Amino acid sequence: MARQIRIALRNCGVIDPERIEDYIARDGYMALAKVLTELSPEAVIEIIKKSGLRGRGGGGFPAGMKWEITRKVQADQKYVVCNADEGDPGAFMDRSILEGDPHAVLEAMTINGYCTGASKGLIYIRAEYPLAVERLKTAMSQSRETGLLGNDILGTGFNFDIDIRYGAGAFVCGEETALIHSMEGLRGEPTVKPPFPSVEGYLKKPTNVNNVETFANVPVIINKGWEWFSSIGTERSKGTKVFALAGKINNVGLVEVPMGTTLREVIYEIGGGIQGGKEFKAAQTGGPSGGCLTKKHLDTPIDYDNLIAAGSMMGSGGLIVMDEDDCMVAIAKFYLGFTVEESCGKCSPCRIGNKRLFELLEKITQGNGTMEDIDKLRNLSTVIKDTSLCGLGQSSPNPVLSTIENFMEEYHEHVKDKKCRSKVCKSLMQYLVVPEKCIGCTLCARNCPVNAISGERKQAHLIDQEKCIKCGACMEKCKFNAIIIN
Amino acid sequence: MDLRENLKAKNAALSQKDNPQSIIQVKVTMATCGIASGSRPVYEYMKEELSKRNIPARVSQVGCMGFCYAEPTIEITMPGKGPLMFGFVNTKKADEIIERFIRKSEAIEGVIPMNYETA
Numbered sequence: 001m002a003r004q005i006r007i008a009l010r011n012c013g014v015i016d017p018e019r020i021e022d023y024i025a026r027d028g029y030m031a032l033a034k035v036l037t038e039l040s041p042e043a044v045i046e047i048i049k050k051s052g053l054r055g056r057g058g059g060g061f062p063a064g065m066k067w068e069i070t071r072k073v074q075a076d077q078k079y080v081v082c083n084a085d086e087g088d089p090g091a092f093m094d095r096s097i098l099e100g101d102p103h104a105v106l107e108a109m110t111i112n113g114y115c116t117g118a119s120k121g122l123i124y125i126r127a128e129y130p131l132a133v134e135r136l137k138t139a140m141s142q143s144r145e146t147g148l149l150g151n152d153i154l155g156t157g158f159n160f161d162i163d164i165r166y167g168a169g170a171f172v173c174g175e176e177t178a179l180i181h182s183m184e185g186l187r188g189e190p191t192v193k194p195p196f197p198s199v200e201g202y203l204k205k206p207t208n209v210n211n212v213e214t215f216a217n218v219p220v221i222i223n224k225g226w227e228w229f230s231s232i233g234t235e236r237s238k239g240t241k242v243f244a245l246a247g248k249i250n251n252v253g254l255v256e257v258p259m260g261t262t263l264r265e266v267i268y269e270i271g272g273g274i275q276g277g278k279e280f281k282a283a284q285t286g287g288p289s290g291g292c293l294t295k296k297h298l299d300t301p302i303d304y305d306n307l308i309a310a311g312s313m314m315g316s317g318g319l320i321v322m323d324e325d326d327c328m329v330a331i332a333k334f335y336l337g338f339t340v341e342e343s344c345g346k347c348s349p350c351r352i353g354n355k356r357l358f359e360l361l362e363k364i365t366q367g368n369g370t371m372e373d374i375d376k377l378r379n380l381s382t383v384i385k386d387t388s389l390c391g392l393g394q395s396s397p398n399p400v401l402s403t404i405e406n407f408m409e410e411y412h413e414h415v416k417d418k419k420c421r422s423k424v425c426k427s428l429m430q431y432l433v434v435p436e437k438c439i440g441c442t443l444c445a446r447n448c449p450v451n452a453i454s455g456e457r458k459q460a461h462l463i464d465q466e467k468c469i470k471c472g473a474c475m476e477k478c479k480f481n482a483i484i485i486n
Numbered sequence: 487m488d489l490r491e492n493l494k495a496k497n498a499a500l501s502q503k504d505n506p507q508s509i510i511q512v513k514v515t516m517a518t519c520g521i522a523s524g525s526r527p528v529y530e531y532m533k534e535e536l537s538k539r540n541i542p543a544r545v546s547q548v549g550c551m552g553f554c555y556a557e558p559t560i561e562i563t564m565p566g567k568g569p570l571m572f573g574f575v576n577t578k579k580a581d582e583i584i585e586r587f588i589r590k591s592e593a594i595e596g597v598i599p600m601n602y603e604t605a
């Protein structure tokens with residue numbers, strides 16, 4: 001049985017998130033006490049660096065290095081920002097951490113403030129997470145009352161306080177520069193890096209931005225030591241990763257596994273396999289910025305570097321499982337549709353390019369694609385990746401490239417044979433009555449919303465393909481399995 | 487270190503008061519996923535019924551345990567025993583858990599295997 005190890009989720013489902021006592025009883029705020037009374041900021045940064053902790057929000061940037069950069073910049077005011085935007089469709093890791101263990105994030109942000117020299121923390125969270133917001137607020141007032149947040153924390157003279165900022169649920173606002181602009185009251189549009197937020201961020205001051213899950217790991221690393229943390233995981237990816245399992249998997253839910261666990265272990269041992277015993281086709285990691293992993297990747301250890309090598313990325317941890325009933329061209333179209341909606345429109349490769357990608361995919365799923373269209377998809381994807389301003393555009397063609405790379409035969413079928421093997425692309429299918437099976441009960445004809453079915457009572461019926469809108473109502477109604485999809 | 491000893495001692499006392507080892511611990515998942523599948527009535531039910539039926543227990547709300555497919559989930563720890571997790575709990579199931587599992591220590595259906603260790 002594959003192991004799950006819960007570090008970021010250590011208290012989720014264990015403690016009452018609305019009681020600080022529960023958190024403290026499980027060594028909560030011990031790391032903060034140790035840091036404030038025994039360790040210099042440099043020593044703490046050294047521990048985080050040695051632990052090998054990398055950012056869990058997508059990019060995988062070494063956390064300790066970011067803390068050090070922020071510390072070294074001279075400024076009269078610095079900020080700590082917790083990125084709780086979580087815009088990746090299907091992902092809910094950060095929400096679960098905030099709802100189940102809000103103090104862990106507060107504690108880690110305070111430790112970060114001590115290390116970087118910031119006295120102010122901001123949590124950027126989407127307004128669609130009301131329960132997480134409520135629990136954060138409760139946690140904040142409890143830790144203020146207990147002297148663990150605010151002025152003169154634990155009597156050490158260190159001051160640090162935290163505020164909440166709300167996002168409106170735009171995917172691009174998870175990108176750190178856009179997030180900062182959104183907090184400043186400006187449009188949530190990214191700007192070119194450098195300058196990186198660590199150097200020039202919120203209100204032009206050095207700002208250390210980390211993800212919720214990244215922060216949640218910090219107190220345990222301090223308490224248990226970097227040696228312990230770095231003993232888990234692979235060579236260049238230490239610790240664990242939380243994944244939100246979704247899609248055609250039996251045990252939809254949250255899992256936390258050591259880096260280096262294989263996809264097979266996650267899907268079959270922890271996730272309980274594919275629904276209805278169907279066949280695994282692909283798993284999307286990294287959401288709209290990632291790519292799909294296929295059967296040939298089932299035994300690849302999951303870590304930052306292997307996912308990149310496989311044409312995907314870690315992303316924030318959404319893991320969507322697809323089976324034989326999913327059409328990969330339609331999946332690519334789904335993600336591009338998402339990107340087109342969420343692109344901020346600031347730069348043309350992303351604004352116009354993704355729209356063109358979407359139109360090409362639409363053309364192919366409607367059976368009007370040509371082989372040149374597949375080449376165009378590839379070339380345009382490369383241009384968009386190379387020329388977009390921010391990470392959204394730089395990664396948005398990944399679902400297209402990776403489905404072409406891994407499922408070229410499905411693209412070919414759509415283009416050449418005008419067929420969708422998964423029976424998803426409606427334009428490519430026909431509902432047909434099998435005359436031998438049809439007893440002429442007329443039920444289908446009476447249920448067809450566009451009167452596309454004709455036939456006499458007790459005679460085989462016929463579907464007029466010109467009129468049929470492929471709603472599937474007839475097939476659902478027929479009691480004799482006389483209607484099939486071609 | 488003083489401060490930490492202090493914190494720890496303060497809390498040992500606090501948690502002793504709330505959850506002595508002799509009491510049954512009931513944890514109901516109350517994250518967005520759990521509440522959406524109906525864990526709040528289960529939480530209220532467990533709280534009320536256990537006290538009505540004179541079974542001393544601490545019923546608490548907790549965050550996501552990760553078993554979204556089986557929500558609402560509740561975890562029960564009998565004194566001196568390891569925790570057991572039940573899935574797909576409604577008030578009817580909760581009644582069965584109280585009467586058969588808690589009162590009579592009978593094995594009942596609906597237990598979810600837990601396959602993780604915690605840091």
Ligand SMILES: Cc1cc2nc3c(=O)[nH]c(=O)nc-3n(C[C@H](O)[C@H](O)[C@H](O)COP(=O)(O)O)c2cc1C
Pocket residue numbers: 054055056057058059060061083084085086087088171172173174175176177209210211212214215316390391392
């Ligand atoms: C389009 C886009 C969306 C992003 N969304 C998120 C998000 O929802 N949450 C997050 O933590 N990071 C997100 N990021 C990454 C952030 O820009 C940033 O790298 C991260 O918050 C840094 O924290 P970390 O190093 O702890 O991961 C996104 C990046 C891009 C390009």
Ligand code: SF4
Pocket residue numbers: 172189190342343344345346347348350351388389390391392393394
């Ligand atoms: S790449 Fe897309 S989301 Fe990013 S700045 Fe350009 S238009 Fe906006």
Ligand code: SF4
Pocket residue numbers: 433437438439440441442443444445460461477478479480481482483
């Ligand atoms: S419902 Fe089925 S059996 Fe009845 S007329 Fe239609 S196709 Fe024939």
Ligand code: SF4
Pocket residue numbers: 431447448449450451452453463467468469470471472473474475
């Ligand atoms: S699929 Fe819908 S529109 Fe087409 S024949 Fe059947 S009921 Fe009519």
